[in-house]
Amino acid sequence: MKLKIKKGATVQVITGSDKGKKGSVLAVDAKNMKVQVQGVKVQTHYDKKDGLLKKRRFLRLL
DSSP states (O other): OOOOOOTTOEEEOOSSTTTTOEEEEEEEETTTTEEEETTSSEEEEEETTTEEEEEEOOEEOO
């Protein structure tokens, strides 16, 4: 299946905990039908060496 979403496009999340948030697409994984959106699904992780880190996760497309 071909994705119509390109890197740099502005998208809005319609379901989940980040519902209603808008952001630009940072990365696209066409093989697994996933995109990474700026400011959406950001997780924090504490590392003893580096301290508090923020990681962006991919969103699955339906």
